[in-house]
Amino acid sequence: MSATPPTIRFIMLGGFLGAGKTTAIGRLAWHYQSQGLKVGIVTNDQATDLVDTQSLRAQGFEVGEVPGACFCCNFNALTKTVADLSADERPDVILAEPVGSCTDLVATVIRPLQQLFAAHFDVAPYGVLLKPSHGGRILRNDARAGFSPQAAYIFRKQLEEADFIVINRVDQLPPAEVEELTRLLNSAYPGTPVLRTSAQSGEGFPALVELVDQKGRFGQRKMELDYDVYAAGEAELGWLNSSLKISSNELIDLDRLLMEIVTTLEASFRELNVETAHLKTIGLADGVYAVANLVSSFSAPELSLPSKAKVREAQVIVNARVATLPAVLTEQVAAALEKVFLQHRATLHVQQTQSFQPGRPVPTHRLEPSPQ
Structure with a gap:
């Protein structure tokens, strides 16, 4: 009888459009490869011809793309893409980047993988990168955030469902702004760990790796979501x-x-x-x-x-x-x-x-x- 293959570590990083997900995933991929692990990456978009896919492939990574719909609405394509990446050489780690305007990913991606594919995947805690440029204004309820309340609703819900939140681009921010963002996040999402990092420079990156590598029960936070408001926010763009x-x-x-x-x-x-x-x-x-x-x-x-x-x-x-x-x-x-x-x-x-x-x-x- 053949032995059961080990589970694949599945790491998904969310965050709003422009939060720096691709850069963070690329840095994580280099980290795991340096440890001798095989890494596969899955990108996601509402259409084909995604810059992120080409950028990661140009860096030498094995990348599968799920086009045409978000992971949550095309879940079977997500699992098939992972299987296709495994066809030649089974990866130890899968890094997944969802569409930046999507939320409710814990209920529609994380939990289905945990509950329906537990024999195949070891699911990491779900982290969401905060985009400071829009994030600070939305968290302050600033009318100059540039988006409608419906789009801001998506942004807030992305943070609400996270197992941890990452303030990204800290190397580009004054220390006082980083402190203010941390205070706003702790107030809005009490109990959710907040990390500070720069995916570009690597500042704070060891703490991100340490958190992503944690084992345990994650994705347990239940979130109510108004899909009418969600749909209106996505349709704004x-x-x-x-x-x-x-x-x-x-x-x-x-x-x-x-x-x-x-x-x-x-x-x-x-x-x-x-x-x-x-x-x-x-x-x-x-x-x-x-x-x-x-x-x-x-x-x-x-x-x-x-x-x-x-x-x-x-x-x-x-x-x-x-x-x-x-x-x-x-x-x-x-x-x-x-x-x-x-x-x-x-x-x-x-x-x-x-x-x-x-x-x-x-x-x-x-x-x-x-x-x-």
């Missing part, structure tokens, strides 16, 4: 994923190109007075890649992963989550791309553009905490 190829007879500075795309769109969204939840673009060429992003209308564009490369051809993907209609978003992105590439005298070939508003969430499973 227009989503766009666009994939294109560029070519030029002259060398193009890839980092500068991506930053110009982001800054041009930032100015366009500011003129329209619409809030950016997350804008991210990646350029890939000849074994090099770069990523630039914008996480809010009151944050500066950032070259989060520089390439320091000059290229004549590149694959470029743009992901935009903005509080406007999809048709408006499509028009603004197309105009920005045309303007930037014209300045670089580059030829642009759009391969695919998907633009839409997310539909109402309909989970595959929604389970209550298991009996003690």
